[in-house]
Amino acid sequence: MSAHPLLAVSEVETFYGRIQALRGVSLDVHQGEIVTLIGANGAGKSTLMMTICGSPQARSGRVLYDGQDITTFPTHQIMHMGIAQSPEGRRIFGRMTVMENLMIGASVADQKFFDEDLERAFALFPRLKDRRDQRGGTLSGGEQQMLAIARALMARPRLLLLDEPSLGLAPLVVKQIFGAIGELNRADGLTVFLVEQNAYHALKLAHRGYVMVNGQITMSGTGTELLARDEIRAAYLEGGAH
Amino acid sequence: MEYFVQQLINGVTLGSIYGLIAIGYTMVYGIVGMINFAHGDIFMVGAFVSLIAITALGLTASTGLGLTIIALILVLIFAMLIASVYGWTVERIAYRPLRGSFRLAPLITAIGMSIVLQNYVQIAQGARVKPLQPIIQDGYTIMRRVDEQGEFVVQISNMQIFIILLTTALMVTFSMIIAKTPLGRAQRACEQDRKMAALSGINVDRTISLTFVMGAALAAVAGLMFLLYYGVIDFFIGFVAGVKAFTAAVLGGIGSLPGAMLGGLVIGLIETFWSAYFSIEYKDVAAFAMLALVLIFLPQGLLGKPEVEKV
Ligand SMILES: Nc1ncnc2c1ncn2[C@@H]1O[C@H](COP(=O)(O)OP(=O)(O)OP(=O)(O)O)[C@@H](O)[C@H]1O
Ligand SMILES: [Mg+2]
Numbered sequence: 001m002s003a004h005p006l007l008a009v010s011e012v013e014t015f016y017g018r019i020q021a022l023r024g025v026s027l028d029v030h031q032g033e034i035v036t037l038i039g040a041n042g043a044g045k046s047t048l049m050m051t052i053c054g055s056p057q058a059r060s061g062r063v064l065y066d067g068q069d070i071t072t073f074p075t076h077q078i079m080h081m082g083i084a085q086s087p088e089g090r091r092i093f094g095r096m097t098v099m100e101n102l103m104i105g106a107s108v109a110d111q112k113f114f115d116e117d118l119e120r121a122f123a124l125f126p127r128l129k130d131r132r133d134q135r136g137g138t139l140s141g142g143e144q145q146m147l148a149i150a151r152a153l154m155a156r157p158r159l160l161l162l163d164e165p166s167l168g169l170a171p172l173v174v175k176q177i178f179g180a181i182g183e184l185n186r187a188d189g190l191t192v193f194l195v196e197q198n199a200y201h202a203l204k205l206a207h208r209g210y211v212m213v214n215g216q217i218t219m220s221g222t223g224t225e226l227l228a229r230d231e232i233r234a235a236y237l238e239g240g241a242h
Numbered sequence: 243m244e245y246f247v248q249q250l251i252n253g254v255t256l257g258s259i260y261g262l263i264a265i266g267y268t269m270v271y272g273i274v275g276m277i278n279f280a281h282g283d284i285f286m287v288g289a290f291v292s293l294i295a296i297t298a299l300g301l302t303a304s305t306g307l308g309l310t311i312i313a314l315i316l317v318l319i320f321a322m323l324i325a326s327v328y329g330w331t332v333e334r335i336a337y338r339p340l341r342g343s344f345r346l347a348p349l350i351t352a353i354g355m356s357i358v359l360q361n362y363v364q365i366a367q368g369a370r371v372k373p374l375q376p377i378i379q380d381g382y383t384i385m386r387r388v389d390e391q392g393e394f395v396v397q398i399s400n401m402q403i404f405i406i407l408l409t410t411a412l413m414v415t416f417s418m419i420i421a422k423t424p425l426g427r428a429q430r431a432c433e434q435d436r437k438m439a440a441l442s443g444i445n446v447d448r449t450i451s452l453t454f455v456m457g458a459a460l461a462a463v464a465g466l467m468f469l470l471y472y473g474v475i476d477f478f479i480g481f482v483a484g485v486k487a488f489t490a491a492v493l494g495g496i497g498s499l500p501g502a503m504l505g506g507l508v509i510g511l512i513e514t515f516w517s518a519y520f521s522i523e524y525k526d527v528a529a530f531a532m533l534a535l536v537l538i539f540l541p542q543g544l545l546g547k548p549e550v551e552k553v
Contacts, residue, residue, distance in 0.1 A: 053441060079443035091438040093431055104431050107424060108443035155443065 012061035023215040039212035084157035094137025105151030121150040199236035244394040257510020258409035262464040263487030264502035266457025272497040280355035282484015288465025329458025495543025
C-alpha cells in the first residue's frame, strides 16, 4: 500500500440546488483495492460517484486523487487523470455503434494500446464483438451494461468507478462480470470502487466496504466483517443470494 | 426543356449556398439545442470580410487565372478565420453563460446578437449596397437549340461550377470529419449526452465552441460565394439568406447534416423554379410557405432522426 490512498474523500457535502445529497462523506480507496459502497435507494451513492468526477462538484469537503486535490477540477480533466466511470443508467451513446462507443471511451488513453484493449474488452464480453457495428441504442439492457463497463475499461483507468454494474443482468452474466472485475484487480492491479445493490456479491468480491445511509457513511469494514453483521444482513441481504 | 435545365443549374447553385449556411444551424441545434439566429449574420460578415479582402488584394476580372485562384484561396481562408472568430465570440459571450438557464434565454440573446452584428456592419460599412465587379467570368454552353421561336441556350458559368464543386468538396470533407474523426465523435457524443461525454474525458465547452467555429467557417464560404455570384451585398443579406437556410435545415430535419444539404438544395430549387415559372416577387413567399407546410405535415423533416433508442 502506498503512502497516501489513491482516492481520499473527506467531509464531502454535495447539493442539488437546496437539496443536500451528501452530508460529510469521508472514505478512502487504496491502490490495488476493490472497495464497495452499499446503501438503500436514494442514499447518495451515485451522487458520490459523480462528485468524485466533479459533476456536480462538492460544495464543501475535498476529493483527493493520488494526493492531488481534484474537488474543483472540470470533469473532463479528472477523466484524463486516470479515473473512469461506468455510470448509473449506463448512458450508452445510443446513436453510435458499439465500436464508436468504445472509441469514445478510449479517447483519454494512449492510442497505441487501442487494439490490445479492444481485444481485452471483447474477450471479456464476446457478445459485444458480434454486435460491434450495431447502434448502442438497439442493444439489449444487459448488452448495454456490458458496453458501459467495456467503454470505461477502454480508458485504461487506474481507478475504475462502477455504479451498479450488475443491474439488469442475468445471474450468470453478473457472475462473469464480477469474476472479470476480480481478475482485472488481481492481474493488472486495477483499483475498483463499486456501488452495488447486490450487496452479497459485492461484499464477497470487495476487500472493504462502506455503508451509506441518508448521505452519510454509517459503517465500514472488510467485506467479510460487514457480511457477518446482523444489521447488514437484515437491511441489505434480505432475500438476496446466499 | 432548355429553360428547365437552365433553372436546374441555377437552383442547384443557389441551393449550395443555402446548404452551406444550413449546416451551421443544424449542427449548433444538434449540439446545444438552440437556434443560433445570429448565424445568418455571420454569413453576412463573411461576405463583407471577403469584399474587403478582395478590394485590398486588388483582385479584378483582368487578374490572371493563376493569381485569381491564389487570391481567392487567400480571401477564403481570411474570411473563414474572421468569421470563425465572430462565431466563437458570439457563443462565448452570448450563449455559454446562459447554458443551463431557461430555454428561451439563449434564443433572446441570439436575436440580440443578430441585431448587434447587423448594426455594427451597417455603421462600419455603411447602409448602402456594396457592389463588386465580376471576377470569375465566362462559362460553357452545354445545350443549344434554334427553332422558329428563336435561340435557346443552356449555360453553366465558371462561377456556378466553382460554387457547386467547392460546396460538394466541403460537404464531403465535413461529413468525413463528423463521421470519422475524434472531433466528430466528440461532437456527436456531446449531442447525445453531454454529461457522459464529459465523463469520457471530452471537453464539452471546447467541442461546442468548435462546432460554432465550423459552422461560421462554412457560412463564410457561403458569404464569399454569394458576393461573387450576385455581386452586391448589404448588411441585411444575412437575414433573408439566414431564414431560408434555417428553413432548409428544418426541411431536411434539424440536427441532420445530410438533411441540411438536401434541404438547402430543395429550397434553392423551389425558389428558382418559382421565380422562373410563376412570379419572382413571390419567391420568398414560396420558400416560407414551404417552411409552414413542413412544420405542419413533416415536423421531423425529410431526414430527421427517428427516435428509436431504448432508455
Ligand atoms: N439531479 C438531481 N436533482 C435533484 N435531486 C437529486 C438529483 N439526483 C439525485 N437527487 C437526490 O439525491 C439523493 C441521492 O440520490 P442518488 O442518486 O445519489 O442515490 P443512490 O444512492 O444512487 O440511489 P439508487 O440506489 O436508487 O441509485 C436522492 O434523494 C435523490 O432524489
Ligand atoms: Mg444510484
